[in-house]
Amino acid sequence: MTDLERQIEEGLAELHARWDGRIAATPARADERPQGEGARNRHGMPVEPPGQNVFEQAEWPVLDLGQTPKIAPARWKLTIDGAVARPRAFTWDQFQALPQVDDRQDFHCVTGWSILDLSFRGVRFETLAALARPAPEATHVMCHAADGYSTNLPLEEALKPDVLLVHANHGQPLAVEHGGPVRMVVPELWAWKGAKWITRLEFLAHDRRGYWEIRGYSNTAHPWRDDRKW
Ligand SMILES: Nc1nc2c(c(=O)[nH]1)N[C@H]1C(S)=C(S)[C@@H](COP(=O)(O)O)O[C@H]1N2
Numbered sequence: 001m002t003d004l005e006r007q008i009e010e011g012l013a014e015l016h017a018r019w020d021g022r023i024a025a026t027p028a029r030a031d032e033r034p035q036g037e038g039a040r041n042r043h044g045m046p047v048e049p050p051g052q053n054v055f056e057q058a059e060w061p062v063l064d065l066g067q068t069p070k071i072a073p074a075r076w077k078l079t080i081d082g083a084v085a086r087p088r089a090f091t092w093d094q095f096q097a098l099p100q101v102d103d104r105q106d107f108h109c110v111t112g113w114s115i116l117d118l119s120f121r122g123v124r125f126e127t128l129a130a131l132a133r134p135a136p137e138a139t140h141v142m143c144h145a146a147d148g149y150s151t152n153l154p155l156e157e158a159l160k161p162d163v164l165l166v167h168a169n170h171g172q173p174l175a176v177e178h179g180g181p182v183r184m185v186v187p188e189l190w191a192w193k194g195a196k197w198i199t200r201l202e203f204l205a206h207d208r209r210g211y212w213e214i215r216g217y218s219n220t221a222h223p224w225r226d227d228r229k230w
């Protein structure tokens, strides 16, 4: 086992001891009618949440603030800071050297469309958190993006194993309009919770609202509860 693998294993053990109970109590896990990652945990539910239209993958819309940062992988960097014991920074090569996972998952946009079964490859948020070691007081994370966008997550949502920092889609590098070189995906919540062009994960000891949360979107954002605005 490499030193990196050992650090991840130790960090994950600490996170699971601290957070598994709260992860299990989140709506997508505790509700009788949950939703989640692709067909594997739709739990027999109809595929799309209430009020959604399913689009083909080829029709995946692009929705953002209108600036598309063009970041060459060689210049991309991910900073992890705030309420952590071990602030970290990862270059593209360092990020690619972390354990990679492949996942098939749904994507639900609050404006009324869903895409089913997108294939992503990337690094689990929990792997990065394990390396940064959130402080005991850490409760939330603010995800910052290169276009000035931000979105906040409670750690019981962010630490789910289907929350990924994605760099490939269907075996191809993630398209820049969908957030390449690296974006987050949070399939159990509305898609605005997944920051495209991710550059920084700031762990917080208190909740703080991100770009759309300040402007009236729900701070909890559960698709199956039709939880769209506050
Ligand atoms: N950096 C950044 N990330 C973002 C946004 C944005 O404006 N900037 N928009 C969010 C919203 S509102 C949605 S619905 C999804 C859309 O992702 P897509 O363009 O890949 O469909 O990205 C989310 N992540």
Ligand SMILES: [Mo]
Pocket (backbone or CB within 6 Å): 063, 109, 110, 111, 191, 192
């Ligand atoms: Mo959105």
